[in-house]
Amino acid sequence: MSVQISPGSHTPIYQQIINGLRDAIAAGVYRGGEMLPSIRELAVQIRVNPNTVQRAYEALERDGIIYVRRGLGMFVTNKASRTARACVEEQMRSALDDAVARALSAGMRAEKVREIFDESLAKRTDLSELKA
Amino acid sequence: MSVQISPGSHTPIYQQIINGLRDAIAAGVYRGGEMLPSIRELAVQIRVNPNTVQRAYEALERDGIIYVRRGLGMFVTNKASRTARACVEEQMRSALDDAVARALSAGMRAEKVREIFDESLAKRTDLSELKA
Amino acid sequence: MSVQISPGSHTPIYQQIINGLRDAIAAGVYRGGEMLPSIRELAVQIRVNPNTVQRAYEALERDGIIYVRRGLGMFVTNKASRTARACVEEQMRSALDDAVARALSAGMRAEKVREIFDESLAKRTDLSELKA
Amino acid sequence: MSVQISPGSHTPIYQQIINGLRDAIAAGVYRGGEMLPSIRELAVQIRVNPNTVQRAYEALERDGIIYVRRGLGMFVTNKASRTARACVEEQMRSALDDAVARALSAGMRAEKVREIFDESLAKRTDLSELKA
DNA sequence: GTGGTCTAGACCACT
DNA sequence: GTGGTCTAGACCACT
Numbered sequence: 001m002s003v004q005i006s007p008g009s010h011t012p013i014y015q016q017i018i019n020g021l022r023d024a025i026a027a028g029v030y031r032g033g034e035m036l037p038s039i040r041e042l043a044v045q046i047r048v049n050p051n052t053v054q055r056a057y058e059a060l061e062r063d064g065i066i067y068v069r070r071g072l073g074m075f076v077t078n079k080a081s082r083t084a085r086a087c088v089e090e091q092m093r094s095a096l097d098d099a100v101a102r103a104l105s106a107g108m109r110a111e112k113v114r115e116i117f118d119e120s121l122a123k124r125t126d127l128s129e130l131k132a
Numbered sequence: 133m134s135v136q137i138s139p140g141s142h143t144p145i146y147q148q149i150i151n152g153l154r155d156a157i158a159a160g161v162y163r164g165g166e167m168l169p170s171i172r173e174l175a176v177q178i179r180v181n182p183n184t185v186q187r188a189y190e191a192l193e194r195d196g197i198i199y200v201r202r203g204l205g206m207f208v209t210n211k212a213s214r215t216a217r218a219c220v221e222e223q224m225r226s227a228l229d230d231a232v233a234r235a236l237s238a239g240m241r242a243e244k245v246r247e248i249f250d251e252s253l254a255k256r257t258d259l260s261e262l263k264a
Numbered sequence: 265m266s267v268q269i270s271p272g273s274h275t276p277i278y279q280q281i282i283n284g285l286r287d288a289i290a291a292g293v294y295r296g297g298e299m300l301p302s303i304r305e306l307a308v309q310i311r312v313n314p315n316t317v318q319r320a321y322e323a324l325e326r327d328g329i330i331y332v333r334r335g336l337g338m339f340v341t342n343k344a345s346r347t348a349r350a351c352v353e354e355q356m357r358s359a360l361d362d363a364v365a366r367a368l369s370a371g372m373r374a375e376k377v378r379e380i381f382d383e384s385l386a387k388r389t390d391l392s393e394l395k396a
Numbered sequence: 397m398s399v400q401i402s403p404g405s406h407t408p409i410y411q412q413i414i415n416g417l418r419d420a421i422a423a424g425v426y427r428g429g430e431m432l433p434s435i436r437e438l439a440v441q442i443r444v445n446p447n448t449v450q451r452a453y454e455a456l457e458r459d460g461i462i463y464v465r466r467g468l469g470m471f472v473t474n475k476a477s478r479t480a481r482a483c484v485e486e487q488m489r490s491a492l493d494d495a496v497a498r499a500l501s502a503g504m505r506a507e508k509v510r511e512i513f514d515e516s517l518a519k520r521t522d523l524s525e526l527k528a
Numbered sequence: 529g530t531g532g533t534c535t536a537g538a539c540c541a542c543t
Numbered sequence: 544g545t546g547g548t549c550t551a552g553a554c555c556a557c558t
Binding site for chain 5: 012013014048049050051052055069070071072
């Protein structure tokens with residue numbers, strides 16, 4: 001399944017769903033024209049209230065990533081992949097920007113900042129090599 | 133002034149104050165034994181409710197970064213600098229971890245992730261050179 | 265073809281079919297006594313579920329614009345043209361009423377409202393001249 | 397009160413609230429920096445569930461017309477008046493466009509369309525003269 | 529006091 | 544079956 005929920009996280013559940021689906025679409029798990037799991041279906045899968053899933057779908061529709069075919073379900077738009085990737089990149093850029101800015105303003109040296117980043121990246125890329 | 137507040141940010145104001153003071157202490161702006169601005173003073177400076185400043189001071193006290201001398205004011209502890217730097221590093225590490233994890237799970241290539249990080253870092257270090 | 269469907273529109277598809285056929289009848293594309301495309305035929309043409317077309321035909325029948333000759337098909341009634349034109353006019357009147365009311369209550373000046381209307385009308389009448 | 401709800405209307409209640417507040421801001425009833433009625437307050441006034449009001453406020457925030465000061469309430473942004481007016485004009489333009497397009501495609505003559513529009517406008521401007 | 533999130537459940541429209 | 548709206552009510556965080 002492409003969406004993982006951490007009920008304990010500070011990030012609201014509906015936001016976790018948005019991120020999870022957007023990442024999945026950016027990664028090509030769902031492609032243009034494909035139908036997404038229905039609101040009720042996904043709600044059961046991730047054990048969350050349907051209203052919460054609906055709220056996530058609403059946001060993705062506003063972003064032009066999915067669209068409704070009334071009475072049928074939610075579908076991935078053709079431009080979804082591009083939009084989703086742009087969005088993820090933008091969010092990542094701003095997260096990195098903020099983290100770097102804070103670290104430097106707290107007096108951390110640039111080399112130290114890069115070192116920590118390298119560890120983060122190495123850890124994750126090693127993990128994906130394990131899977132492969 | 134060492135604490136900057138963005139009233140429109142999604143980060144709660146008390147958390148922004150905590151971060152700002154902690155960064156300032158990590159960077160050596162305030163040193164062990166020094167007195168911090170009083171609650172009312174800081175509240176006026178950054179135009180915020182005194183209760184909000186108090187809440188931030190309480191949190192920093194719990195973390196052992198500042199302590200109260202009743203009737204005198206809030207003071208920086210001796211271990212404050214170390215603690216603050218460890219805390220900033222930890223927060224940074226987890227922010228980078230999250231960002232990297234999401235980017236990769238959205239199918240972004242590791243080289244691209246590093247590229248974006250480099251831009252963030254370059255931008256900030258250039259800026260600080262300009263100031264110097 | 266006289267009926268155009270926008271699957272992404274907020275207007276329900278069956279309503280779009282009703283409007284499209286009614287407009288066509290009002291404009292004289294279909295005349296009293298003429299046969300309309302069968303449910304299946306139209307459904308294939310505009311790529312829509314036959315149930316949806318049927319629903320539209322039912323509504324037009326209720327309005328006395330078309331009638332069924334069992335085993336033969338759907339036919340345009342003699343009063344259809346009059347009824348359809350009255351209906352379009354009524355819908356238009358109420359759409360204009362609503363738009364004007366909102367614009368004025370939002371403080372827009374009457375001259376400005378007329379100006380925007382004139383542009384709408386000019387654009388469409390120029391277009392129809394181009395086609396002619 | 398600036399927001400009127402028609403429970404029987406086909407327009408969802410939350411959309412009626414959005415329109416009502418936006419029109420009020422466009423008309424200068426609420427000005428930049430002013431606080432809006434709280435969610436609970438407005439909910440009581442217009443006898444609607446607080447969640448429904450919240451949903452409307454959320455949309456207006458997304459549009460940059462209002463912003464939250466956490467723990468305090470919702471406030472009108474400085475650019476709100478301009479944005480709201482642009483939005484109302486855009487909605488009006490598209491409503492008129494649609495109505496005109498349908499009328500013409502149903503074979504109505506341009507003079508007739510203008511006649512109906514003039515009646516709509518005259519009726520409303522007479523009404524506002526009565527109030528004055 | 530303020531807004532934000534979430535659940536449970538009803539009811540409706542559309543295909 | 545599908546999504547969309549609304550209510551009631553709980554619980555939480557922030558100022």
